[in-house]
Amino acid sequence: MFDMDIGIDLGTANVLVYVKGRGIVINQPSVVAFEKKTKKLIAIGQKAKLMMGKEPENIEVIRPLRQGVISDYTVTERMLKAFIETAMQKKRMFGRPRICVCVPSGVTEVEKRAVVDAAYLTGAKHVDIMEEPIAAAIGSRIDISLPKGTMIVDIGGGTSDVAVISLGGIVESNSLKIAGDDYNEAIVKYIRRTYNLLIGEPTAERIKMTIGSVYPREEPVMMEVKGRDLVTGFPARIIVSSEETIEAFAEVTAQILDTIHNVLEISPPELVADIAEQGIILSGGGSLIYGLDKLVEESTGIRAYVGESALEAVVVGAGKSVNYSNK
Numbered sequence: 001m002f003d004m005d006i007g008i009d010l011g012t013a014n015v016l017v018y019v020k021g022r023g024i025v026i027n028q029p030s031v032v033a034f035e036k037k038t039k040k041l042i043a044i045g046q047k048a049k050l051m052m053g054k055e056p057e058n059i060e061v062i063r064p065l066r067q068g069v070i071s072d073y074t075v076t077e078r079m080l081k082a083f084i085e086t087a088m089q090k091k092r093m094f095g096r097p098r099i100c101v102c103v104p105s106g107v108t109e110v111e112k113r114a115v116v117d118a119a120y121l122t123g124a125k126h127v128d129i130m131e132e133p134i135a136a137a138i139g140s141r142i143d144i145s146l147p148k149g150t151m152i153v154d155i156g157g158g159t160s161d162v163a164v165i166s167l168g169g170i171v172e173s174n175s176l177k178i179a180g181d182d183y184n185e186a187i188v189k190y191i192r193r194t195y196n197l198l199i200g201e202p203t204a205e206r207i208k209m210t211i212g213s214v215y216p217r218e219e220p221v222m223m224e225v226k227g228r229d230l231v232t233g234f235p236a237r238i239i240v241s242s243e244e245t246i247e248a249f250a251e252v253t254a255q256i257l258d259t260i261h262n263v264l265e266i267s268p269p270e271l272v273a274d275i276a277e278q279g280i281i282l283s284g285g286g287s288l289i290y291g292l293d294k295l296v297e298e299s300t301g302i303r304a305y306v307g308e309s310a311l312e313a314v315v316v317g318a319g320k321s322v323n324y325s326n327k
């Protein structure tokens with residue numbers, strides 16, 4: 001029997017699980033649905049996310065890791081346990097795994113302890129917590145052991161984390177509780193203000209992913225949006241353009257850019273010189289919004305690019321780090 005090693009990205013929007021030798025076996029939204037009275041689990045992941053905004057009174061659908069902190073401790077534990085158990089079953093192995101978990105940067109020491117305990121409860125032999133920017137860098141194929149500065153900007157659902165890494169450690173960093181989910185909220189507000197139309201968060205997220213932009217496109221794109229007219233109370237539809245989303249997103253985007261500038265300003269000049277040469281690496285789902293790379297580049301004067309598989313970098317990095325420690 002062999003040991004099975006597992007890397008986990010416990011994100012505010014998505015949980016990913018990487019199993020050594022098998023790759024990513026789980027990639028599901030961090031959403032849980034349960035019955036209110038009995039607290040019985042009804043659905044986890046994608047199935048639960050589809051229930052959002054459509055649930056009857058007796059069912060509660062929650063995202064236990066909103067805004068980069070664990071807002072619901074018990075539900076987070078249950079969700080993590082369920083995902084680890086599924087990942088282990090898929091491998092059909094009974095050895096006790098070594099697990100490496102990445103948690104959002106805003107998570108406190110007490111919450112980290114709870115995550116570690118939950119992972120041990122699934123039968124793990126050893127549990128490590130890894131800092132996300134380090135995992136994101138490893139997952140983006142950066143050799144972090146070198147005495148060379150690398151800047152990683154991870155824009156997740158609830159937090160944007162900017163870090164400068166050198167010699168395997170974080171030199172400077174800053175975390176902002178504003179990220180991908182705030183873009184959704186900005187769209188909801190913009191459409192209500194501009195068109196008197198109320199839309200739900202899933203619709204806002206679809207707009208963001210389809211036409212959402214933070215930088216002008218060569219050709220603007222349009223999308224039809226359905227919601228409820230706030231004046232008549234009836235269903236209504238409008239056409240939204242990508243140019244409008246730039247306006248709707250401006251405030252959120254400005255805060256992310258400010259955080260990047262701030263970390264560049266406080267970083268040692270030698271490392272900033274390295275970053276200028278290597279470029280700024282973007283990761284996380286939020287970095288996939290159209291034009292963010294261009295905008296970061298324009299506002300810093302440093303080349304910026306979305307790293308390889310932005311949504312998977314953290315879990316792959318966590319998985320690989322487990323591999324290293326196993327040699």
Ligand SMILES: Nc1ncnc2c1ncn2[C@@H]1O[C@H](COP(=O)(O)OP(=O)(O)O)[C@@H](O)[C@H]1O
Pocket residue numbers: 010011012013014015155156157158159179180181205208209212283284285286287288289290311
């Ligand atoms: N193609 C895309 N365009 C814009 N935003 C996206 C895209 N794909 C995912 N996102 C956004 O990325 C965020 C989730 O990113 P992720 O890195 O999984 O977050 P976390 O690490 O917090 O779980 C969500 O806000 C989601 O809407």
Ligand SMILES: [Mg+2]
Pocket residue numbers: 009011012154156157284314
């Ligand atoms: Mg993340």
